[in-house]
Amino acid sequence: MYKITSSKYIYRGKVFNLRNDNVIVSGTDQILSRETIEHPGSVAIIPIDDDDNVYMVSQYRHPAGKVLMEIPAGTLNKGESSFDCAKRELREEIGMLPNTLISLGQFYLAPGYSSEKMYVFLGKDLDYLPLSQDDDENISVHIVPLVSLMQQINNGDIVDMKTIASLLLFSQRNDVV
Numbered sequence: 001m002y003k004i005t006s007s008k009y010i011y012r013g014k015v016f017n018l019r020n021d022n023v024i025v026s027g028t029d030q031i032l033s034r035e036t037i038e039h040p041g042s043v044a045i046i047p048i049d050d051d052d053n054v055y056m057v058s059q060y061r062h063p064a065g066k067v068l069m070e071i072p073a074g075t076l077n078k079g080e081s082s083f084d085c086a087k088r089e090l091r092e093e094i095g096m097l098p099n100t101l102i103s104l105g106q107f108y109l110a111p112g113y114s115s116e117k118m119y120v121f122l123g124k125d126l127d128y129l130p131l132s133q134d135d136d137e138n139i140s141v142h143i144v145p146l147v148s149l150m151q152q153i154n155n156g157d158i159v160d161m162k163t164i165a166s167l168l169l170f171s172q173r174n175d176v177v
Contacts, residue, residue: 001026002034015039015075016114039116043086044073044162046104046170047096047123052146055094055126056163057139069142069152070160071167073118082119088131090123094141095130098123104169109162120166122173 002023011018017038022031047055058069074089076082083101090096104120133139144152149167152158 002032005031010035016116035113037110037114037116039075039114040078041076041082042073042109042116042118043076043082043089043121044071044118044166045086045090045098045101045121045123046071046166047090047094047098047126048146049126049143053143054146054149055096056142056144057093058142059137059139068160069158069163071163073162083121086119086121086123090126091129091131092133093137093139095128096123096126097129099125099127104166104173107165118162120169122170 002025004021004023006022008020009017010020019036019038021034021036023034024031049055055072056069057072058067060066061068072089072093074085074092076085080088086101087098090098098121100123102122102124104122106117106119108114109116109118149158150171153164153167158164
């Protein structure tokens, strides 16, 4: 276990903060430096229609240097519940309101350096009710048969980890199909 002896913010941004902590390793006098990205949390949604098609989005991801195919996702606003965030993000990204949202679980995206926890939902009973996309997003929507998604992952066509992990969580739930 670590005990924080000091903290200093290196960067404060719109979406995340970068903090440097000095920590003491329990039972020793050893002091280590740890950098942490503070993130408010996020949601990912598997929107599925009555014909078992999943609404996927593709968008340019600058750190990856290319366009990635993903499930819709987004960052929690201050004071916003993961449930409300999931509904808002689906309306912004694919123009659909899920009348049924089922929690599939949650996970940390990169716990070695980030506090970001992602909440995963299945969105069903979709109605067309769009919101404007964020100004910095250029999203294309694709309707993909559920049965082909695992093959696309195996082929390396889908390489986004939140999509892969979320589909794995979904595949283990026999009670939500």
